[in-house]
Amino acid sequence: MTPPGTLRVGMDLVSIDEVAASVRHFGDRYVTRVYTPHEIDSCRGRPGATDGSGGLVVESLAARFAAKEAVMKVLRPVDVQLDWRSIELHRMKGGWCEIRLSGRAAAMAAEAGIDELSVSLTHEAAVAGAVVVGRCTSRERGDG
Amino acid sequence: MTVDETIRRVLSEHGRLAVPIESLGDDTDLFGSGMTSHASVNVMLALEDAFDFEFSERMLKKSTFESIAAIRTGVLEMTAG
Numbered sequence: 122m123t124p125p126g127t128l129r130v131g132m133d134l135v136s137i138d139e140v141a142a143s144v145r146h147f148g149d150r151y152v153t154r155v156y157t158p159h160e161i162d163s164c165r166g167r168p169g170a171t172d173g174s175g176g177l178v179v180e181s182l183a184a185r186f187a188a189k190e191a192v193m194k195v196l197r198p199v200d201v202q203l204d205w206r207s208i209e210l211h212r213m214k215g216g217w218c219e220i221r222l223s224g225r226a227a228a229m230a231a232e233a234g235i236d237e238l239s240v241s242l243t244h245e246a247a248v249a250g251a252v253v254v255g256r257c258t259s260r261e262r263g264d265g
Numbered sequence: 266m267t268v269d270e271t272i273r274r275v276l277s278e279h280g281r282l283a284v285p286i287e288s289l290g291d292d293t294d295l296f297g298s299g300m301t302s303h304a305s306v307n308v309m310l311a312l313e314d315a316f317d318f319e320f321s322e323r324m325l326k327k328s329t330f331e332s333i334a335a336i337r338t339g340v341l342e343m344t345a346g
Contacts, residue, residue, distance in 0.1 A: 135303055139281065143303070147310045155306060190302050202326045205306075 129235065129255040131194030133187040134248050140183040144174055152177070155205040160185055163212040183249035184242040185210045185218075191253040192220060192238065196229045203229070210240065218242060220253065233257065271315050272336050276300075279307040291334040296327070305330045312336065318343045 143151045152161060152175070164181040189208045196203070207226040210218045220238040222230055230238070236258040242251050266274070276295070277286040283299030300308070308330060313319050320329070320343060329339045 135301075139301075139303055143307055143310075147307070150310055151306070154310070186303055193302075200326050200328050202329075204322070204325070 125234075125258055127257040129195045129197075129233075129257070130252065131191035131255075132250065132252045133190035133194065134250045135183045135187040135190070137180050137183045137244065137247055137249055140186060140249075141172075141174065141179040144177060144179060144182070145172075148175065152182075155189075156182065156185065157206045157209045159212070160210055163210075180244040180249055184244050184251060187249050188218070188220070188240050188242055188251035188253060191240070191251045192222075192226070192255075195235065195238065195253050195255040196226060196233065198229060201225070201229075210242075230255070268337060268340060269333065272312070272333055272340065275308055275311040275315055276333070276336075279311045280304050281307075289333060291337075292332050295330060295332055300330075308336075312340060316340055316344055 156164070160182075161177070164177045164185070166176070166178045166181070186205075188210050189205050192208045193203060203226045204224060207222060207224040209221045209223070211221045212218050218240055220240050222238075230236075233255075234257040235255040237256040238253060240251055240253045243249065273286050276282065276289075280286075280295065280300045281304040282289070282295070289295075289298060296305075305327075309320060309325075320339070324339050324343065329335055
Protein backbone atom coordinates (compact mmCIF):
# COMPACT_ATOMS: atom_id res chain seq x y z
CA MET A 122 0.00 0.00 0.00
CA THR A 123 1.45 3.36 -0.99
CA PRO A 124 1.21 5.78 1.94
CA PRO A 125 -0.63 9.03 1.21
CA GLY A 126 1.80 11.71 0.16
CA THR A 127 4.16 9.30 -1.61
CA LEU A 128 5.69 10.85 -4.72
CA ARG A 129 6.55 9.25 -8.04
CA VAL A 130 8.77 11.08 -10.53
CA GLY A 131 9.22 10.48 -14.26
CA MET A 132 11.35 12.32 -16.78
CA ASP A 133 12.16 11.94 -20.44
CA LEU A 134 14.12 13.58 -23.23
CA VAL A 135 13.17 13.55 -26.91
CA SER A 136 15.18 14.62 -29.93
CA ILE A 137 13.40 17.48 -31.69
CA ASP A 138 14.92 16.39 -35.02
CA GLU A 139 13.37 12.94 -34.59
CA VAL A 140 9.92 14.41 -34.03
CA ALA A 141 10.36 16.74 -37.01
CA ALA A 142 11.39 13.75 -39.17
CA SER A 143 8.31 11.80 -38.02
CA VAL A 144 6.00 14.68 -38.93
CA ARG A 145 7.67 15.04 -42.34
CA HIS A 146 7.63 11.31 -43.08
CA PHE A 147 4.28 10.17 -41.66
CA GLY A 148 2.38 13.47 -41.55
CA ASP A 149 -1.11 13.34 -40.07
CA ARG A 150 -0.86 9.58 -39.37
CA TYR A 151 1.93 10.26 -36.87
CA VAL A 152 0.37 13.40 -35.43
CA THR A 153 -3.13 11.99 -34.92
CA ARG A 154 -1.92 8.64 -33.49
CA VAL A 155 0.13 10.37 -30.80
CA TYR A 156 -1.46 13.73 -30.01
CA THR A 157 -5.00 14.78 -29.08
CA PRO A 158 -6.89 17.40 -31.09
CA HIS A 159 -6.29 19.90 -28.26
CA GLU A 160 -2.55 19.20 -28.30
CA ILE A 161 -2.41 19.58 -32.06
CA ASP A 162 -4.26 22.88 -31.86
CA SER A 163 -1.98 24.18 -29.13
CA CYS A 164 1.10 23.28 -31.18
CA ARG A 165 0.00 25.25 -34.23
CA GLY A 166 2.12 28.33 -34.70
CA ARG A 167 3.81 28.30 -38.05
CA PRO A 168 1.11 29.03 -40.65
CA GLY A 169 2.44 28.66 -44.16
CA ALA A 170 5.53 26.76 -43.02
CA THR A 171 7.24 25.00 -45.93
CA ASP A 172 9.47 22.72 -43.86
CA GLY A 173 7.06 19.79 -43.85
CA SER A 174 5.89 20.53 -40.31
CA GLY A 175 2.35 21.34 -41.42
CA GLY A 176 2.54 24.55 -39.43
CA LEU A 177 3.16 22.65 -36.19
CA VAL A 178 5.82 23.74 -33.73
CA VAL A 179 7.85 20.55 -33.55
CA GLU A 180 9.63 21.65 -30.36
CA SER A 181 6.23 21.77 -28.64
CA LEU A 182 5.25 18.37 -30.02
CA ALA A 183 8.55 16.92 -28.81
CA ALA A 184 8.06 18.37 -25.31
CA ARG A 185 4.58 16.86 -25.17
CA PHE A 186 5.89 13.46 -26.27
CA ALA A 187 8.53 13.64 -23.53
CA ALA A 188 5.79 14.46 -21.01
CA LYS A 189 3.65 11.52 -22.13
CA GLU A 190 6.61 9.19 -21.71
CA ALA A 191 7.37 10.74 -18.30
CA VAL A 192 3.76 10.09 -17.23
CA MET A 193 4.17 6.46 -18.30
CA LYS A 194 7.20 6.23 -16.04
CA VAL A 195 5.06 7.52 -13.17
CA LEU A 196 2.23 5.08 -13.95
CA ARG A 197 4.65 2.14 -14.40
CA PRO A 198 2.68 0.00 -16.86
CA VAL A 199 3.88 -3.59 -17.24
CA ASP A 200 3.86 -4.64 -20.92
CA VAL A 201 1.04 -2.25 -21.63
CA GLN A 202 1.48 0.43 -24.24
CA LEU A 203 -1.00 3.08 -23.23
CA ASP A 204 -2.67 5.01 -26.02
CA TRP A 205 -0.50 8.11 -26.29
CA ARG A 206 -3.67 10.18 -26.60
CA SER A 207 -4.94 8.97 -23.21
CA ILE A 208 -2.30 11.27 -21.70
CA GLU A 209 -3.12 14.83 -22.72
CA LEU A 210 -1.05 17.92 -22.09
CA HIS A 211 -3.71 20.55 -21.64
CA ARG A 212 -2.42 24.04 -22.26
CA MET A 213 -3.87 26.55 -19.84
CA LYS A 214 -4.60 30.17 -20.66
CA GLY A 215 -1.60 31.28 -18.63
CA GLY A 216 0.71 29.20 -20.85
CA TRP A 217 1.51 26.28 -18.55
CA CYS A 218 0.29 22.76 -19.10
CA GLU A 219 -1.71 20.36 -16.97
CA ILE A 220 -1.99 16.62 -17.46
CA ARG A 221 -5.40 15.15 -18.18
CA LEU A 222 -5.72 11.37 -18.26
CA SER A 223 -8.43 9.28 -19.86
CA GLY A 224 -9.13 5.62 -20.55
CA ARG A 225 -6.58 3.10 -19.37
CA ALA A 226 -4.11 5.78 -18.21
CA ALA A 227 -6.74 7.24 -15.89
CA ALA A 228 -7.59 3.78 -14.60
CA MET A 229 -3.92 3.01 -13.88
CA ALA A 230 -3.51 6.27 -12.00
CA ALA A 231 -6.60 5.50 -9.93
CA GLU A 232 -5.36 1.99 -9.17
CA ALA A 233 -2.04 3.42 -7.99
CA GLY A 234 -3.82 6.03 -5.89
CA ILE A 235 -2.27 8.87 -7.87
CA ASP A 236 -4.65 11.79 -7.61
CA GLU A 237 -2.32 14.62 -8.61
CA LEU A 238 0.11 15.01 -11.49
CA SER A 239 2.27 18.02 -12.19
CA VAL A 240 4.44 18.60 -15.25
CA SER A 241 7.23 20.91 -16.37
CA LEU A 242 8.22 21.11 -20.04
CA THR A 243 11.36 22.51 -21.59
CA HIS A 244 13.27 22.50 -24.87
CA GLU A 245 16.59 23.62 -26.21
CA ALA A 246 17.80 23.67 -29.79
CA ALA A 247 18.10 19.90 -30.15
CA VAL A 248 16.22 18.30 -27.28
CA ALA A 249 12.90 18.64 -25.50
CA GLY A 250 12.31 17.33 -22.03
CA ALA A 251 9.69 16.93 -19.35
CA VAL A 252 9.52 16.11 -15.68
CA VAL A 253 6.31 14.74 -14.17
CA VAL A 254 5.56 14.33 -10.47
CA GLY A 255 2.68 12.20 -9.32
CA ARG A 256 1.39 12.34 -5.77
CA CYS A 257 -0.54 9.58 -4.09
CA THR A 258 -3.24 11.19 -2.01
CA SER A 259 -5.63 8.25 -1.69
CA ARG A 260 -5.69 6.53 1.65
CA GLU A 261 -7.59 3.45 0.56
CA ARG A 262 -5.70 2.66 -2.63
CA GLY A 263 -2.11 1.68 -3.20
CA ASP A 264 0.27 0.61 -5.91
CA GLY A 265 0.13 -3.08 -5.12
CA MET B 266 11.28 -9.09 -50.21
CA THR B 267 10.44 -11.51 -47.36
CA VAL B 268 8.64 -10.55 -44.15
CA ASP B 269 11.92 -10.66 -42.23
CA GLU B 270 13.73 -8.57 -44.83
CA THR B 271 10.97 -5.97 -44.70
CA ILE B 272 11.04 -5.88 -40.90
CA ARG B 273 14.80 -5.43 -40.93
CA ARG B 274 14.52 -2.66 -43.54
CA VAL B 275 11.90 -0.84 -41.43
CA LEU B 276 14.05 -1.18 -38.31
CA SER B 277 17.09 0.04 -40.19
CA GLU B 278 15.25 3.11 -41.48
CA HIS B 279 13.14 4.00 -38.43
CA GLY B 280 14.43 2.14 -35.38
CA ARG B 281 17.25 4.56 -34.54
CA LEU B 282 19.23 1.56 -33.35
CA ALA B 283 22.64 2.03 -31.81
CA VAL B 284 23.99 -1.07 -33.56
CA PRO B 285 23.99 -2.27 -37.20
CA ILE B 286 20.82 -4.12 -38.13
CA GLU B 287 22.95 -7.01 -39.42
CA SER B 288 24.26 -7.60 -35.90
CA LEU B 289 20.79 -8.25 -34.47
CA GLY B 290 19.53 -11.75 -33.91
CA ASP B 291 15.86 -12.62 -34.11
CA ASP B 292 15.50 -12.42 -30.34
CA THR B 293 17.79 -9.47 -29.62
CA ASP B 294 16.12 -6.87 -27.38
CA LEU B 295 15.48 -3.89 -29.67
CA PHE B 296 14.91 -1.48 -26.77
CA GLY B 297 18.19 -2.67 -25.30
CA SER B 298 19.77 -2.01 -28.69
CA GLY B 299 18.89 1.66 -28.60
CA MET B 300 15.33 1.86 -29.92
CA THR B 301 13.47 4.57 -28.03
CA SER B 302 9.73 4.74 -27.37
CA HIS B 303 9.48 7.49 -29.97
CA ALA B 304 11.34 5.40 -32.53
CA SER B 305 8.99 2.50 -31.82
CA VAL B 306 6.07 4.70 -32.88
CA ASN B 307 7.82 5.28 -36.21
CA VAL B 308 8.54 1.57 -36.55
CA MET B 309 4.86 0.82 -35.92
CA LEU B 310 3.73 3.32 -38.57
CA ALA B 311 6.33 2.11 -41.09
CA LEU B 312 5.30 -1.53 -40.56
CA GLU B 313 1.67 -0.55 -41.19
CA ASP B 314 2.74 1.14 -44.42
CA ALA B 315 4.89 -1.78 -45.52
CA PHE B 316 2.31 -4.50 -44.82
CA ASP B 317 -0.86 -2.46 -45.40
CA PHE B 318 -2.65 -2.99 -42.09
CA GLU B 319 -3.23 -1.12 -38.85
CA PHE B 320 -2.11 -2.64 -35.57
CA SER B 321 -5.08 -3.43 -33.35
CA GLU B 322 -5.16 -1.86 -29.90
CA ARG B 323 -4.56 -5.31 -28.42
CA MET B 324 -1.24 -5.50 -30.26
CA LEU B 325 -0.03 -2.12 -29.07
CA LYS B 326 2.22 -3.18 -26.23
CA LYS B 327 5.92 -2.97 -25.71
CA SER B 328 6.47 -6.69 -26.14
CA THR B 329 5.08 -6.59 -29.71
CA PHE B 330 8.10 -4.49 -30.73
CA GLU B 331 10.78 -5.90 -28.43
CA SER B 332 12.50 -8.11 -31.02
CA ILE B 333 12.46 -9.05 -34.68
CA ALA B 334 10.82 -12.35 -33.77
CA ALA B 335 8.10 -10.57 -31.77
CA ILE B 336 7.43 -8.15 -34.62
CA ARG B 337 7.24 -11.05 -37.09
CA THR B 338 4.66 -12.75 -34.87
CA GLY B 339 2.62 -9.55 -34.71
CA VAL B 340 2.83 -8.89 -38.45
CA LEU B 341 1.85 -12.46 -39.34
CA GLU B 342 -1.07 -12.28 -36.92
CA MET B 343 -2.28 -8.99 -38.37
CA THR B 344 -1.92 -10.16 -41.98
CA ALA B 345 -3.38 -13.64 -41.46
CA GLY B 346 -6.59 -14.51 -43.21
